[in-house]
Amino acid sequence: MMHYFKWAFIVTAAGLLMGGVLGWQQTGTLEGMATIFFICTVLAVLEISLSFDNAIVNANKLKTMTPEWQHRFLTWGILIAVFGMRILFPLLIVVVAAKVSPWEALVLAASEPEQYAHIMEGAHLSISAFGGTFLMMVGLSFFFDHEKDIHWVQWIEGKMASYSAVRGIEVAAVLLIVLAFTKMHDDAESRVFLSSAIWGLVTFLCVEVLGGILDRKATLVEGAKGGLGAFLYLEVLDASFSFDGVIGAFALSKNLFVIAIGLGIGAMYVRSxxxxxxxxxxxxxxxxxxxGAFYAILILSVIMYVQSFFHIPEVVTGLGGAALIGMSLWSSVRWNRRNSG
Structure with a gap:
């Protein structure tokens, strides 16, 4: 166990130390330092609970990648996940939403965290629609697969697999759900929701197409076969998983740097x-x-859609995903026992 989680433990120690130092610099009191320390810990636990299904999906995709690209994802990919999604992504949202420069966004995050958080929360509708659509496509693509012959919930998965020969059925299903949620919003919000959802769908399809091209014609990019396409897919997938956690983290702290420390620690455990x-x-x-992980993804996608109307506590999302994965693990153990002979 230590072999796999060594770096996660090291990053945890360094991150919590940084959190304590940041708390002392901000407040100059032990109480303030302990508060920031505690928030970093809670954010790390939140990220782990929300992203455990992400780790399972990552592992499922990594099996098909070459050893070289596996290594690249687990090194470059984690840097992109920690620094890109937990630091640069929130800054980019403020840059676009507030029409300011990246430096101004960084200064705003450091000097006016309340205003920074308000801008982030204002972009929540677009993020929910984009991330929810991408994750819904990920989940449905797993179940609408004619090659899938192992079913956990037979009466649902068997029927979905039988309809997988219908071209574009998962796209049609997602578009119908998107249209249904769009109708529930008022005129201004409905346009934002629909546009963001379409971009989420287009992003998924572009990543799939690009991955297919690279995997079939490795000569286009040397060493890309079984690698670059899957790498891009996993990075966008991680981004979609991170949307909810990054936005939800502002409920615990308005400080971008505290959020980055806490979620960065959690991301290292997901990697491990x-x-x-x-x-x-x-x-x-x-x-x-x-x-269980893909059912959790589908539920998370619906939750992200529902969150375009009102906030759902992240603990509900995390516990729901963990419960599904726990049930699938228990079912697997029972199946193994029945078929061990």
């Missing part, structure tokens, strides 16, 4: 869990585990 799942072959040992 991904490596462990791949190397130990856990997905092969527990046949329904990834099914």
């Amino acid at each position: 869990m991904t490596i462990m799942l791949v190397e130990k072959g856990t997905l092969a040992q527990y046949r329904f585990l990834e099914h």
Whole structure:
């Protein structure tokens, strides 16, 4: 266990130390330092609970990648996940929403965290529609697969697999759901929701197309086969998972740097869990585990849509995903026992 989580423990110690120092610099009191320390810890736990299904999906995709690209994802990918999604992404949202320069956004985050958080929360509708659509496509693409022959909930998954021969059925299903939610918003919000959802769908399809081209014609990019396309897919997937956590983190702290520390610690544990799942072959040992993760993704996508109307506590999202994964693990153990002979 220590072999897989060594770097996560190191980053945890360094991150909590930085959080304590930041708390002392801001408040000059032990109470303030302890408060920031505690918030960083809670944010890390929040990120782990929200992203455990992300680790399972990552491991499922990593199995198809070459060792070289696996290594690149677990090194470059984690840097993009921690620094790109937890620091640069919130800054980029403020740059676009407030029409300011990146430096001005950074200064705003440091000097006026309340105003910074207000701008971030103002972009929540677009983020919910974009991220929810991308994740819904990820989940439905897993179940609408004619090659899928292992079913956890037979009466649902068997029927979905049987309809997978209908071209574009998952796209049609997502568009119908998008239109239904769009109708629930008023005119101004409906345009924003629909536009963002369409971009989420287009992003998924572009990543799929690009991945298919690279995997079939490796000569276009040397060494890309089984690698670059999957790498891009996983990075966009991580971004979609991170949307909810980044926005939700502002409920605990308005400080961008505190949020980055807490979510960055959690991201390292997700990376460690991904490596462990791949190397130990856990997905092969527990046949329904990834099914639970993809059900959790579908539920998260719907939650993101619902959050365009009102806030749902992140603890509900995290516990819901964890419960589904736990049930799929329990079902896998029972199946293994029944078929061990």
